[in-house]
Amino acid sequence: MHAIRLHAFGGPEELRYEEVADPEPGPGQVRIAVRAAGVHLLDTALQRGAGDELPFPLPDLPVTPGREVAGVVDRLGEGVADTWLGQRVVTHLGLVNAGYAELAVRETEALFPLPDSVSYEAAVAMVGTGRMALGVLEVAAPTADDVVLVTAAAGGIGTLLVQAARNLGATVVGAAGGPDKAARVRALGADLAVDYDRPDWADEVRAALGGREVGVVFDSVGGSAGRAAFELLGHGGQFVMYGWSAGAPTEFTSKDLHERLITATYALGPRVLRVPGGLRALQERALAGAASGALAPAVTTFPLRAAAAAHTALLGRATVGKVVLLTSAENTSGDNTSSGNASGDNTKETVAS
Structure with a gap:
């Protein structure tokens, strides 16, 4: 199979499109012929060797990045029911890095069967980014009476928060x-x-609201933009953080919170895990939202071989929504070079269904 391999930490050019041995499923596992693989900011931290930004230790090199895949089950491990063979599925690989590849293995209990109405790229967006968006939303629990402000609203989580808040x-x-x-x-x-x-x-926001106050801010930008969003909150508002793409979190003091009765929360990690049913329940709800059409993730796609271009675009804020790599089975416009720099581009922005 072909996979993206990282042999040395550094820039995106270190991501190489290579031919490697096919993985085989173990007991209780299936092998997935990958059609789409998710790209996350954590993958760019891994590429750079920024261990302080990762929720897992830096792995030994070489390594294949990526932790979200969707595709078709093409091989079964020992003890797996025959009904899984040929099934369209999506899964999150957990803390294992192996997603930027044409084949991946996973335990059956971690799989989600996919209806034909949900595309592979939409499924990849929802199983990781979608679950986080719903978890972040759950922390604040906005209502129809609220004005909700979302920073980075064109990002993977942001686009879904906009839709979910509108649905409410x-x-x-x-x-x-x-x-x-x-x-x-x-x-x-x-x-x-x-x-x-x-x-x-x-x-501009103040003028457009005509005296109404912002009740909830979902912020993943931080820095000066996050602080400007913070200042838009009315008394009793909620400031919910889930990242800081500007390089530093939004700054405020306990005095700021006290004077305006604002509640500030960091929404990821333990807060999300306390949602009833945990991550599995959030994944199920996110995928159901995509299947029903209630949530349509925006995606920017690249061929698998163009993983370096995908990382460059993501870090350069040149993408919309979730960044997804497509294998040659889903994207036939790319060449099938067996090795070399994974820097070719065939970018496409869509709303996945």
């Missing part, structure tokens, strides 16, 4: 970096979409 009946303000991304957020159904690269974006 809330008034949604989406803030994204650049006019093109703001336009995409508007198309997702946000009541107001603004470009947070503009210095006056917060004033």
Whole structure:
């Protein structure tokens, strides 16, 4: 099979498209012919060797990055029911890095069967990013009476938070970096979409709300944009953080919280795990949302061989929604070179169904 291999920590150019041995499923496992593999910011941290940014130890090299895959079961391990053979499935590989490949193995209890109505790229987006979006939403539990502000609203989690909050009946303000991304957020159904690269974006929000106050902020940007979002919160509001793509978390003090009766929460990690049913339940709900059409993840796709270009685009804020790698079975426009730099591009932005 072909896979992306990282032989040395460094820039995206260290990601190599190579031919490696096919994996075989063990007892209780299946092998998946991968059609789509998810790309996460954690994968870029692994690529750089930034161990302090990872929830797992840096692995020995070489390694194949990636932890979310969707495809078709093509081989069964010992003790696995024949009914799994040929099944469309999606899974999260947990803390194992092996997703950027044409084949992957996983235990049956970690699999989710996919209806034909859910594409492989949508499934990959929902099994990881979708579960996190619903977990973050659960922390704040906004209602139809709230004004909800989402920063990085064109990102993987942000696009889903915009849709989920709209589904609840809330008034949604989406803030994204650049006019093109703001336009995409508007198309997702946000009541107001603004470009947070503009210095006056917060004033634009205040003017548009006409005296209504923001009740919930979902922030994954941090820095000055996060602080501007924080300042838009009314008394009794909630500030929910789940990252800081600007490089530093939003700064505020306990005095800030006390004076305005604001509640601040970091939404990932233990908070999400306390949701009834844990991650498995969130994954089931996210996939069900995609199947029903209630949630449509935005995705930016690259061929598997172009993993380096995918990492470069993700780090350069040049993507919309979830970044997904497609194998040649799903994307026939790329060449099938057996080795070399995984830097070729065939980028495509869609709303996955």
